[in-house]
Amino acid sequence: MTTYLRLEILRVLRSVTFTGYTIGFPVGFYLLFTLVFARGMVQGTGFNAYYMVSMALYGAIGAGLMGVGAPIAMERTRGWTRQLALTPLRPGRYLVIKVAAASVLCLPVILAILLAGRLVHGVDLDPLTWLALVPALWLGAMPFVGLGIAVGYTFRDEAAQGVSLAVYFLMSVAGGLWLPTEVFPDWLADVAKVLPTYRAGELSWLLIAGESPVSGGALVLLAWAGAFLGLAAWRFRRAS
Template sequence: MTYLKYEVLRVLRNGAFTGYTVGFPVGFYLLFTVVFDQSPVGGSAFDAYYMVSMALYGAIGTALTGVGAPIAMERSKGWTRQLALTPLRPGRYLLIKIAAASVLSLPAILAILLCGKLIHRVDLDLGTWLALVPALWVGALPFVGLGIAIGYTFRDESAQGVALAAYFLMSVAGGLWMPTVAFPAWLAKVSEVLPTYRAGELSWRLIAGESPFSGGALILAAWTVAFLGLAAWRFRRAS
């Protein structure tokens, strides 16, 4: 718990990281919802729909860039070898990274939900507001596994670049930057198999008054297993 506390504090003190994972999604949300007048999407007001999209976008950014790049940097600088001399075992180090990324995804989620409520007066019942936080948090968890796999495959700046590329491409193609109804038919079909789209679907269904559990949830679960399996394999190889 001590190492976890220091890990979380270390990241929170990094103003650039906090600005990127919280400030950018909040800025995008305000830009696209204040400047542009958008029609409802999937039975939900655009303000509410895009609030969910940007909250997930910020949480995924934390999961990917908050795990992969730090692991790669600590490996290249010899910090993981130094930790091997302490009672902290490699598996526990990995669990701390996962826990830290999970905790650090909450500020982005809460900040954007707060913007939706206070600025756009997004009208949802209390049960939906309370359900959105765990739904968005669970939706971002698979990307922690992908971040770990990247961190144990690439080094330093390469890991950061790969994580950012995956983040950007999957977010755009998965319908987080713009609804998939605006996509060409072929791209909309591609987006339906991406984990970003299925993660967003959990919360999009919630704000539409539907159950979040559907066939899409099973696809997201399959991606979660695949990413965690890839992370475990790369971790064993690196260790």
């Protein structure tokens, strides 16, 4: 099982498309936006630090959602899961490996963008905040792994890829990861606060502002996580 997990992680990391889109694009987007837009304060913190957190979460969500949903759909379509059924690797263990691989693959983009924020823009946070940001961002992305599982066991091949991209894009934009909700119309800002992307970002935005990440928003994110996991479990049972 550990061997298969290691091979799965290496296989994904060797994919130029995956690493370019989930790591290269968020890092490039972070550098571009922070260089183009005027620096100021957003929710009690500097824009460079705020947007560093936003893009790190954006990339981690992409790694979690795209890293599990599309591969599952592709392997189901091409018959690989039927071949695995002939081996000692049971469907439950296969799913655990996919989730573990996607969870591990969230870390490179988080670290890359935090490093870019520190080295390129000199984002200055105390050591404990830097250390707390990594698990906060990682935990914020984990509910989307459940959503990826549900997509992978619901749609086939290219359809799963398209659905994942659409959900990823819409939730990220509407959830305030591309632009702060302060520039949104009031109605869109209200919508953003219901979305899991906003609440996931809130965990780390509060951290860099020197506030406790434990809030009512964390409960909203937990509710979304429960809904995504429930949907994933239902689709997995149906597909199995």
